[in-house]
Amino acid sequence: MSQQHNISPEQRLPFLHRMIDDLPAEELEVVELVLARLEMDRLWKEVREGFDEDWASGKYDRIDEVIQEVPYDNV
Secondary structure, eight states, X not given: OGGGGGSOHHHHHHHHHHHHHTSOGGGHXXXXXXXXXXXXXXXXXXXXXXXXXXXXXXXXXXXXXXXXXXXXGXX
16 A cells, blocks of 8 residues: 555556455445545535635625524524
8 A cells, every 4th residue: 555655646546446446345335435525525625715715805794793683583
């Protein structure tokens, strides 16, 4: 495994595909969960960056005021 640090990005994808192809079927669920978590983390980072930009640009300056205007009996 330590040898994969010397593999170029172009060679890494086929290498990983081969590793997945060689896994026993019962271990594929773990790989799927890890990949799903990586995707979730990547998407969350994008969402957070968007919120940070919106906060910095002042889009939420009135959020406390707007929340106070919402009637609680509708919640």
